[in-house]
Amino acid sequence: MNETNQIITFKINDLDVSAAAGQTILDVAREHGIGIPTLCFLKGLTPIGACRLCLVEIKGQSKLLPACVTRAAEGMEVITHSPRLQEYRKTIIELLFAERNHVCAVCVSNNHCELQDKARALGVTHIRVPYRYPRLQVDASHMRFSADHNRCILCARCVRVCDEIEGAHTWDVMGRGIDCRVITDMNQPWGSSDTCTSCGKCVHVCPTGTLTEKGVAAAEMKKRGQFLPYLTAMRGTKS
């Protein structure tokens, strides 16, 4: 029996569940209606476990593991919600807000922002760490789109969709730690990119107001990320 046909059983929050071998904990949890918050994860793109919001507890393991990249294993006992996880998730959101300049009230993505949604859902009312207020630029050199690094949470969805779906690999990540940021081509203005096809996929998978269409005012940028599952499904059908 090959791996994909093998059925394994394990527990999520004391609920007995079964899954195909190779499925991630997040996959199985969602199949069973168990919500685990995510930010960098987007169905249709390779998961990378970057945001750490989907960390779960696994009995017998001292480390928390990201549900989006951890495969379910036979007999595993997963806890998706606990006071500790709740606290960590809230802290992650607070750190994201503190790291750059997220000013929801005047943001083009206000009320249509996944970071804001998560903060709301997790009950984040205050940021308990000092804001860093970095001086970051807006790259509005592209004819149709702009990139405001003040609002980037480094989920790398843009990098993945550009590479895996569009095949252009215009976006990439540069620098480490606090200096990390997404770049176009060889860290040049987006408008001067030779590889960008201006398809706009990166804009519509971006969870915040970082990548936006030009010409939108506050609260007007609604992302249409629903194209991705259809696109990947149709491509799967063809092959």
Add this chain to the structure above:
Amino acid sequence: MAKTVVIDPITRIEGHSKISIFLDDRDQVADAHFHVTQFRGFEKFTEGRPFQEMPAITARICGICPVSHLMASSKACDDLMAVKIPPTAVKLRRLMNLAQLTQSHALSFFHLSSPDFLLGFDSDPAQRHVLGVAAKFPEIAKDGIWLRKYGQQVIEWLGGKRVHPAWTVPGGVNAPLSDEVRARILEGIPRGIDIARRTLDFFKGAQGQFKDEIEYFANFPSLFLGLVSPEGHLEHYDGYLRVVDSDRKIIADKLEPTAYHHHIGEASLGDSYLKSPYFKPFGYPGGMYRVGPLARLNCCDRCGTPLADKELADFRALRKEGAVLSSFYYHHARLVEILFALERMAELCSAPDILNTHVRAVANPNKFEGVGVSEAPRGTLFHHYKINEQGLITWANLIVATGNNNLAMNKGIAQAAKHFVDGANVKEGALNRVEAVIRCYDPCLSCSTHALGQMPIKLAIVNANGDTVREISR
């Protein structure tokens, strides 16, 4: 020994400020200064932002008149895009602007200033507020609250929320008016007009009690500046700048608002974060001018709506000839403007194209510099932006309504202090009158310095040696 009286904080206004009253060797008032003690820096921190965000960002300058900033900012952005926005969008913006004028004027008159008229300038300060009015004059308080609520509701119906609606955008507005909302707006207008008319009747009848205040509350010759329509009518959204003098003689007319910087200079004073604009041809400080309801009524030939025009005739009669000069009459002018706003809103709602769905022009930036000018409740508001080829702000200048009045407010408090304040025996009621001069202008200091904070004001009495001999804080 000369002294200084400091009123700090000044109350029932929007923002932070203080008044210093300087006494001479004989304890008589020598001079008075109005200091705005808050600082914000919107012009600086908007640098680098996409210009389309400016309406939403600059609206945050104020929670009372965000709509004014939305108007001026959106117009500056229209200018950057070099578009003529759809006529229905112009009407809808006007509608929201007038709704805001109504609520803001109601707030100023009923909530902030009526305690002085109804309870008395010398009444117990602990009761001299809107709740004190509600206890003794419940009908008037209810009228004020209803009027403000109505104005706020119209803003909410149009823009989705009462404070900082994101509806006015570069190029127009982002949603058309529905028939249902139009009906709701129209439904409230008759009651609003009734309130405005009976309040005008009350206020005109009560003015006899305030002869001293009328005489000494910033009652002096000055220039007046305001927008007028191309026909010379009262105007709050567009039109041309007009400057009249104290004889109501037109000094300058048909000035393109976008060329404001040719006509208006800004002086910075060492003791206040509020700049002092002046009319350039008359120099500084001779070019002192006043803006706001009093100035607008002095500038226009007529209002352009029947009931307001009738009231304008009564208003003009307050002075035998020439412009109405006492700043006490700002309150009167405010009520006339509420009436005008409600009449005009009814007209706008009845316009045949008001429900058109084409309400937004779309364009990239086509100019590197744009200016937007509108009339805020407190006066003429200027937004001026420069952008780079990417559409990012490289420079911004805002001249906010209250700032225009700075020189006149200073002169006004000096006049009132000299008349009402006895340096040897400073009475609370006298200081309240000095504050009330500021309140006439309904200043929004948060706006005018684009600064942070609530609105207390302080008063200090300083002697000739520079020592503060008395301070009043609330």
